[in-house]
Amino acid sequence: MRTAVEAMHTRARQLRPAAVIQGFTVQAMVRRPHAHELIIGASEDSVFGPVILFGHGGTAVEVVADRAIGLPPLNMVLARELILRTRVAKLLAGYRDRPPADLDAICRSLTQIAHLVTDIPDIVELDINPMLADDKGVVPLDARIRLAAADGVGPDRCSIRPYPAELEEWITWDGQSTLVRPIKPEDGPQHIEFFNSLDPVDIHYRMFMMVRELRPSQLARFTQIDYDREMAFIATRKLEDGRWQTLAVARAVADPDNERAEFAIIVRSDLKGRGLGPILLNKLIDYLRGRGTTEVVGEALSDNRRLLAMVKQFGFVIGRSPGAGTVSLRLRLNADDVPTSLL
Numbered sequence: 001m002r003t004a005v006e007a008m009h010t011r012a013r014q015l016r017p018a019a020v021i022q023g024f025t026v027q028a029m030v031r032r033p034h035a036h037e038l039i040i041g042a043s044e045d046s047v048f049g050p051v052i053l054f055g056h057g058g059t060a061v062e063v064v065a066d067r068a069i070g071l072p073p074l075n076m077v078l079a080r081e082l083i084l085r086t087r088v089a090k091l092l093a094g095y096r097d098r099p100p101a102d103l104d105a106i107c108r109s110l111t112q113i114a115h116l117v118t119d120i121p122d123i124v125e126l127d128i129n130p131m132l133a134d135d136k137g138v139v140p141l142d143a144r145i146r147l148a149a150a151d152g153v154g155p156d157r158c159s160i161r162p163y164p165a166e167l168e169e170w171i172t173w174d175g176q177s178t179l180v181r182p183i184k185p186e187d188g189p190q191h192i193e194f195f196n197s198l199d200p201v202d203i204h205y206r207m208f209m210m211v212r213e214l215r216p217s218q219l220a221r222f223t224q225i226d227y228d229r230e231m232a233f234i235a236t237r238k239l240e241d242g243r244w245q246t247l248a249v250a251r252a253v254a255d256p257d258n259e260r261a262e263f264a265i266i267v268r269s270d271l272k273g274r275g276l277g278p279i280l281l282n283k284l285i286d287y288l289r290g291r292g293t294t295e296v297v298g299e300a301l302s303d304n305r306r307l308l309a310m311v312k313q314f315g316f317v318i319g320r321s322p323g324a325g326t327v328s329l330r331l332r333l334n335a336d337d338v339p340t341s342l343l
Contacts, residue, residue, distance in 0.1 A: 001026065030139050034098050035132035036091055039067070040109060040140075042117045042126040049157040050117045054110060056088040057130040072114035073162040077185035077224070079107035079114075092133065099135040106133055109140075121150030121157055161227040167287065174274060176237055178247070180283055183232040185224045187246065190236070192219065194246035199269035205304045206266045208326075222249075229254055233283050235276055247271055250280035252288055252296065259294045263329075265307070277310055285314065289333045298329040 005024050012019055039057030042050060048071060055067025068085035070078065083089050083106060094100035109131065117123050125146035132139045150157075168181040183191075195203075195214050203211055214222070225232055232251040236244050248267040254260070263284060267277045288296060296316075300307050302325050308318060311329055321328040 030132065030141060032132045032134055032136070032139065035134040035139070036088065036101060037130035038088065038106070038133050038138075039127065039129040040113055040131055041128070042072075042113055042123065044124045044157075048159045050114075052082070052110065052114050052117075054082050055086050061129060070110075070114075071159050072118050073158065073160065074111045074114040075163070075185050076104070076107045076111065077188065079110040082110065083107070101133045102135055102137050105137040109138055118158055118162055122147045124148045124150075164227055167233075169283070171279065173235070173276060173279065174271075178235050178237045180233055180235050180280065182227065183223055183225065183234050183249070185220075187234065187236075188219055188223050190244055190246045191223055191249075194249070194268065197268055197270070198266070202266060202269050202272075205301055205307070206264060208301065222251075229256075231284065231287055233280055233287075235280055248276045248280050250277075250284045252284055254288075254291075254293055258292060261288050261293045261296050263296050263298045272306065277307075278313070281310065281314060285331070285333070293333055295333060296329075296331040299326050300329060301325055302327050 008024070009021065012021060037056070037058035039053065039055050039061050041053035043053070045051050050072050052070045052072055052074060053067055054070070055061070056064045058064075061067075066087045068082050070082040074082070080103065083092070083103065091098075092101040092103060092106070109128075113126065113128070117126060123145060125144070127144045128140045128142070130141050132141060163184060164182055168179065171178050171180055192214060198206075200210060222232070230251070230253045232249055234249050235247040237247060239245055246268075248265070248271070250263070250265040252261040252263040263281075265277055265281055265284075267280075285296060298311075298316075299321055300311075308327070311331075312318065315331055317330045319328045319330065
């Protein structure tokens, strides 16, 4: 160790003669005999921008070739899916006398690396290999970072738009503090509870069919959205037990040219008529107007009187629809005059 310190000191003096070296920090060797060796990495792709790598690490990383690639930004849901695409995921689940590894700690590491390369565009390569993982958590043993001058802002380099935290807004509704924000993949469990709380008639009004439960593919479609083409605002509040409860959802999907966006909105059945729907619809319209969307369109069942009365207040034009028992909804944005109903 003394020889290594002296060699480091000599190199530092040669490379940075003006540097003030006050000492060296020595850490004990990490010994986790039952830990798995993993690799987490990031690099810059010429087409997709930053990409995140996860897989089986160690000195044989190239021989084992067990890895998966994901696009930042990541969250706990997407990080877990990235891990499950590798063979080492089966080892991390535990076997014989080896307990399962702390998968949440690995997911947090992946999300933190994804945020790092998104926020700091000068990072063009990053490797953590090996990162030890066991039931006690994770410990990175070796890391390498390569920097280069970047041209643009970090998030602009990503193929997927990061979560727009700037759109979060606290409001006072029904005498309580309520958070209105974009939906996240982590909202899956509470979105299922929200769906299960809906009256079958309200589900029919929203989906134009009777649906008893959300399939996993439908849940992913509703919660894992591309913020560049779609926006879903939810109103959510914190319960006494610390859990969050979804109260309403307003959603819009824009066409590739951002000329027209199709919207939908639904409120918990036991909270209808208390002003939450107009709050979400107003936020959604303001967001689309700010993005330069030209028109908001939708379709509703002709007997959905509560929705029709609400959209009239916002100036939607209600017209006849080719579908039986349905009407079309249309609102021109940035228009000088407010249209009236055609019916």
